[in-house]
Amino acid sequence: xxxxxxxxxxxxxxxxxxxxxxxxxxxxxxxxxxxxxxxxxxxxxxxxxxxxxxxxxxxxxxxxxxxxxxxxxxxxxxxx
Numbered sequence: 290x291x292x293x294x295x296x297x298x299x300x301x302x303x304x305x306x307x308x309x310x311x312x313x314x315x316x317x318x319x320x321x322x323x324x325x326x327x328x329x330x331x332x333x334x335x336x337x338x339x340x341x342x343x344x345x346x347x348x349x350x351x352x353x354x355x356x357x358x359x360x361x362x363x364x365x366x367x368x369x
Contacts, residue, residue: 300325 297329
């Protein structure tokens with residue numbers, strides 16, 4: 290999430306600087322916009338992948354906890 294915010298700020302700052310140039314025409318460099326969009330898309334993909342990994346890890350932890358409870362219950366039943 291931090292990457293996304295930082296990249297958004299960089300894109301906004303670069304566009305602001307382009308608007309302040311001393312030219313007769315203020316032209317936004319299309320390559321810079323495309324690069325910013327690609328970088329933003331990559332950051333979003335990274336964030337989505339990290340979120341998916343976190344959910345998978347949480348799911349595995351819950352499965353392991355459930356298995357431990359079941360094994361403990363089985364051991365208690367066998368001890369009787």
